Amino acid sequence: MLKGKHEIMLKTSLGDITLxxxxxxxxxxxxxxxELAKSGYYDGLTFHRVIPDFMIKGGDPNGNGTGGESIFGVSFEDEINADSYGLHKLKLGDATDEALPEELAEMTQKEYLEKQGYIFNDDLKSLPMEKGYIAMANSGPNTNxxxxxxxQRKAGTPWLEGKHTVFGKVTEGMDVVDAIANTEKGANDMPVEAVTFDVEVK
Incomplete structure (x- = not known):
């Protein structure tokens, strides 16, 4: 497994994004x-779902959010430390205005997510879910x-904390991310004119 920092560039049809x-x-x-990037797996793929004031999503060879695989097989586990987000302290009852059954209201967000199948790693230091950070999309626990x-959202996406592995940050080209997020789109938040990209590993 790799260690340390690694620079990549997403060379998109609307400009370059360095992470x-x-x-x-x-x-x-x-x-x-x-490894997927080095193999050319991502080259020519699209950002298939873009939502202004939220995020831009890509990396699916099917181009519609239904596909993709990892070098470890179809999918692999999350790498998240719930404590990095304070989820071990925040009670469900304090996070919502809804009336919850007492056993739920007293449960921490970490405990609630663990009941849903999320497995956390206390040895990692998770990156924040803030504007400009890149995270894995998934369809539930351990489906990367x-x-x-x-x-792309200025205030970040705190409601996704503990549910997605964050693994890097945009250092240049946030204006390109903004442009992609605000491109004209049709059904299922898909850009009307495809926004394609290649990945270059520095």
């Missing part, structure tokens, strides 16, 4: 992304493949 991936916070995730998203 630094952090293998110390998510070694398996970064190794998967870098090749799809990823870049957070």
């Amino acid at each position: 630094v991936l952090d293998a110390d916070s998510a070694p398996k995730t970064v190794t998967n992304f870098i 493949g090749s799809q990823f998203f870049i957070i």
Whole structure:
């Protein structure tokens, strides 16, 4: 597994986005992304779902959010430390205005997510879910493949903390992320004119 920082460039049809991936916070995730990129897996793929004031998502060879795989097989496990987000302290009852049964209200967000199948790793230091960070897209606990998203929302996406592995950050080209997020789109938040990209590993 890789360690340390790794620079990559997403060369998109709307401009270049430079990111630094952090293998110390998510070694398996970064190794998967870098190896897929080196093999050319991502080249020519699209950002198939873009939502302004939220995120841009890509990395699916099917181009519609239904596909993708990892170098470890179909999917691999999350690399998240719930404590990095304070989820071990925050009670469900304090996080919502809804009336919850007492056993749920007293449960921490970490405990609630663990009941849903999420497995956390206290040895990692998870990166924040803030604007400009890149995270793995998934369809539930431990279902990471090749799809990823870049957070475009200014205030970040705190409601996704503990549910997605964050593995790097945009260092240049956030204006390109903004442009992609705000491109004209049709059904299922898919850009009307395809936004394609290649990945270059520095």
